[in-house]
Amino acid sequence: MRELSVTESVPEDVxxxxxxxxQVVALSGAGMSAESGVPTFREVQRGLWERFSAEELATPDAFEADPALVWTWYRWRQALIAAVEPNPGHRALAAWQRHLADQGGWLAAVTQNVDDLHERAGTDVLAHLHGSITTHRCADCQEPVEVPDPAYDGFTVPPEPEQPPRCPACQEGLARPDVVWFSEMLPAEAFDAATAAIRASDLVIVVGTSGIVQPAASLPLLGLERGVPLIEINPEETGLTEVMDFAIRGRSGEVLPRLLAAAGIPLDRR
Structure with missing residues (x-):
């Protein structure tokens, strides 16, 4: 494994x-969203939730015990995400995806993030491994539930919990965010799609992920088994660094545009 600083020139082999x-797979994690101003999942709680850790709120048991508290926390986070913008790293991946499509190839974006920043940058996301905070489903019958955007501004903590709506399909269950909570399985379709893409890839880029959240952290190992080159982009060493061929130390918004420019891949839309 070769470790490089963002201040160094990009080596020609990279x-x-x-x-x-x-055929590229880009696996992104929370660090990429944090560059846009999205607080990471484990940052300090405020207001209604200051007595709880994120781990205490992100469970089926917590939702069953106090659905309004959990629902409002996720609605507030959704509003916060809507208030920030994709960063240059998101836009670079979108440009790379467009470039490869023009060349008859593909870039499969696989993210552990529940936000929509990749999509807002113009990337077609293959798999949201941990679900999406912008979509909702019934906690009982699992049918999709259409919910209007939250009225919060994303910065002011809501003063009171808000009850989740009832499911219009079954009339019994409550709407919940379509995200993966602790103790829940990853969506099989998303994980299978990510697995198939890595097994068909000729390059895997791992961006802004700690490499410790399973089973998502095991995905790059599928490329390792096939001898696919692995490149990590992260300011710090991670749980995956030791299996990487190259580890570039820096933020995605700095590294990805430089990397694409060096490879002659245009960053503008057309």
Whole structure:
């Protein structure tokens, strides 16, 4: 494994990998969203939730015990996410995806993040491994539930909990965010799609993920088994660093645009 600083020039072997790749998987984690101003999942709670850790709120048991408290926390986080913008790293991945599509290749975006920043940057996301905070489903019958955007401004903590709506399909269950809570399984369709993409890839980029949240952290190992080159982009060493071919130390918004520019991949839309 070769570890590089963002201040160094991009080595030609990394540039060559990016330039010649035609089937790329980009696996993104919380660090990428944090660059846009989205608080990471385990940051300090405020207001209604200051007595709780995120781990205490993100469970089926917590929702059953106090659905209004959990529902309002997620609605507030959704509003906060809506108030920030994709960063240059998100936009670079979107540009890379467009470039590869024009060349007859593909870039499969696989994210552990529940936000929609990749989509708002223009990326077609193959798999949200931990679900999406912008969609909702019934906690009982699992049918999708359409919910209007939250009225919060994303910065002011709501003064009171808000009751989740009833499911219009079954008339019994409560709407819940379509995210993966602790003790729940990852959506099989998303995980299978990510697995298939990595097994068909010729390059895997791991961006802004700690490499400790399973089973998502095991996905790059599928590329390792096949000898697919692995590149990590992260300011710090992670649980996956030791299996990487290259580890570039820096923020995605700095590294990805530089990497694409060095490989001659245009960053503008057209």
């Amino acid at each position: 540039v060559t990998l990016v330039r010649e790749a035609r």
